[in-house]
Amino acid sequence: MPALLSDTALVFGRYARQTLRSKFQMLFGVLTPLLYLLFFGPLLTDLPLGSRGDSWQVLVPGLLLQLGLFGATFSGFAIIIEKQFGVVERMRVTPVSRLALLLGRVLRDATLFVFQAVLLVLAALVMGLRAPVAGVLIGFAFVGVLTLSLAALSYSLALKVSKPHEFGPVVNAVSMPSTLLSGLMLPMALAPGWLDVLSHFMPFRYLVDAVRAAYVGDYASGAVLYGVVTAAAFAALSVMVGTRVFRTAGA
Amino acid sequence: MAIISTAGLAKTFTTKAGPVAAVRGIDLTVAPGEILGFLGPNGAGKTTTLRMLTTLLPPTGGAATVAGFDLAREPAAVRGRIGYVAQSGGVDLNISLREELVTQGRLYRLPKAEAVARAEELARDLGLTDLLDRKCAALSGGQRRRLDIAMGLMHRPAILFLDEPTTGLDPGARADLWDLVRRLRADHGTTVFLTTHYLDEADALADRIVVVDEGVVVADGTPSALKLQYAGSAEAALQHAFLAITGRGPAPADRTPVAV
Numbered sequence A: 001m002p003a004l005l006s007d008t009a010l011v012f013g014r015y016a017r018q019t020l021r022s023k024f025q026m027l028f029g030v031l032t033p034l035l036y037l038l039f040f041g042p043l044l045t046d047l048p049l050g051s052r053g054d055s056w057q058v059l060v061p062g063l064l065l066q067l068g069l070f071g072a073t074f075s076g077f078a079i080i081i082e083k084q085f086g087v088v089e090r091m092r093v094t095p096v097s098r099l100a101l102l103l104g105r106v107l108r109d110a111t112l113f114v115f116q117a118v119l120l121v122l123a124a125l126v127m128g129l130r131a132p133v134a135g136v137l138i139g140f141a142f143v144g145v146l147t148l149s150l151a152a153l154s155y156s157l158a159l160k161v162s163k164p165h166e167f168g169p170v171v172n173a174v175s176m177p178s179t180l181l182s183g184l185m186l187p188m189a190l191a192p193g194w195l196d197v198l199s200h201f202m203p204f205r206y207l208v209d210a211v212r213a214a215y216v217g218d219y220a221s222g223a224v225l226y227g228v229v230t231a232a233a234f235a236a237l238s239v240m241v242g243t244r245v246f247r248t249a250g251a
Numbered sequence B: 001m002a003i004i005s006t007a008g009l010a011k012t013f014t015t016k017a018g019p020v021a022a023v024r025g026i027d028l029t030v031a032p033g034e035i036l037g038f039l040g041p042n043g044a045g046k047t048t049t050l051r052m053l054t055t056l057l058p059p060t061g062g063a064a065t066v067a068g069f070d071l072a073r074e075p076a077a078v079r080g081r082i083g084y085v086a087q088s089g090g091v092d093l094n095i096s097l098r099e100e101l102v103t104q105g106r107l108y109r110l111p112k113a114e115a116v117a118r119a120e121e122l123a124r125d126l127g128l129t130d131l132l133d134r135k136c137a138a139l140s141g142g143q144r145r146r147l148d149i150a151m152g153l154m155h156r157p158a159i160l161f162l163d164e165p166t167t168g169l170d171p172g173a174r175a176d177l178w179d180l181v182r183r184l185r186a187d188h189g190t191t192v193f194l195t196t197h198y199l200d201e202a203d204a205l206a207d208r209i210v211v212v213d214e215g216v217v218v219a220d221g222t223p224s225a226l227k228l229q230y231a232g233s234a235e236a237a238l239q240h241a242f243l244a245i246t247g248r249g250p251a252p253a254d255r256t257p258v259a260v
Helices: A002-020 A023-039 A055-074 A076-084 A087-092 A098-127 A133-160 A164-181 A193-199 A204-215 A222-248 B046-053 B075-081 B097-107 B112-125 B141-153 B171-188 B199-205 B223-231 B238-246
Strands: B004-015 B018-030 B035-039 B061-066 B082-085 B159-163 B191-195 B208-213 B216-221
Touching: A002 A023, A002 A098, A002 B097, A023 A055, A023 A098, A055 A076, A055 A098, A055 A133, A055 A164, A055 A204, A076 A087, A076 A133, A076 A164, A087 A098, A098 A133, A098 A222, A133 A164, A133 A204, A133 A222, A164 A204, A204 A222, B004 B046, B018 B046, B018 B061, B018 B216, B035 B046, B035 B171, B035 B199, B046 B061, B046 B159, B046 B191, B075 B082, B082 B141, B097 B112, B097 B141, B112 B141, B141 B159, B141 B171, B171 B191, B171 B199, B199 B238, B208 B223, B208 B238, B216 B223, B216 B238, B223 B238
Parallel strands: B035 B191, B035 B208, B082 B159, B159 B191
Antiparallel strands: B004 B018, B004 B061, B208 B216
16 A cells, blocks of 8 residues: 555656646646636626526536546547657556556646646636635535546546547547536526436536535535535546556557 | 576467467576577567566466566566566656656665666666756667666666667667677676567577567577578578578569569
8 A cells, every 4th residue: 555655656746747847738728718717708697597606606617627528538648649659668567556557647637637727716706706715625626536537537548549549539529518418618407308307417417516506605405415426436437447447558 | 497487378369350369379488697589570479478578468378487476476576576678668758867767766666765876876887877867858869778778777677678679779879789788697697588680689699599480489599509400500690590490581572563
């Protein structure tokens, strides 16, 4: 166990330093949500959104999780390049824990996206967001867990695809419907019955609903509970898949 | 007591077109401190064998002991005692040599201070001291190869696996690398297992040559014994022995007309 911790810290350190060297990488992920915040957010301020709280309390939680769906899902690109340079293989012949090779990377990603989430919320405060501090913190926790899970799946996919150019289209084919069906931009409360039913099969919906509930201070609601359960189950599943792939991949 | 021994080591890949036997059954032994040249035509199963011996690929048949541990049951123990330098090297070009070496040492579980000291020691040995704080991208081909080897030596492995170590190097850098391999064995008794396509390299460097073809060992002996047996004279070129062993003469001249 101590070996796993120190191995994870070592791998995390390597990739965290890599990120710190690249301002571009640190800010790139926050660009899309920021554009939505600036150019889409103001359209909603006077619309009836069928939810408690004002339009910013509805939109910002959605944008936070968008960071995960459009950012973390592409984490795997980095490992495709590393694989081509033989870095992955070189690490796999050392005694380092296979789980640490995954955890070090995904913890770096989760840290990066929580950092971007903070930037996004600061910008949203300027735009007019008002939400309880505890709710905002809960939102960051969800961003951390979601990006960790999605990054783990993204690395697994990247190690599995035989042709690098297949990676992008596959990720898009997953992230686009996930974005639409989870009600990231507008709450599913506005949806007709069939779409609302369909969206309940999209796990990310429960995360968005949970963060929206937290942003209006509704901590004890069923929404937060469902969100926590979904996020925890998704994280456990993703890390399990990721570890399996890291143990055997590169063959 | 052999430091590497394999019995019927085999790997069959399952593909859509059916099973493909890349390695059918390799039997070989390597003595401690030996420099072994592992030769074979393209597709003979060299790299697959190397990837099995370095724990990257689980065998589908046979057994092997590497550095005193069973390959299938104790891969982690094997990893701690071997170094592997792949053709692609595997360093991040945007990182300094020092950082890559120290991280590599830490991946082998060296304490921080020891990894730092070992990086400097190896840099001194391999003529990389002045470059330690440069990015890996700044290195020439020969320097890159020396760095790759330093990465494989951070933890003082008993066995060093080198996959085509001099491919793409100029003649001077190749000669330097040969000296380095000989020095490794002379100074530290390191066993070296190397694959190569250059027969002069195998001739100059290896104590013993193992030739594989179609996934099995087809010849095994010192360079001069192989030349004597297959090319008729210990003075013959290893090339002739190699072609006789693998049954592949020079490619026949293309008799198709250039234009019809």
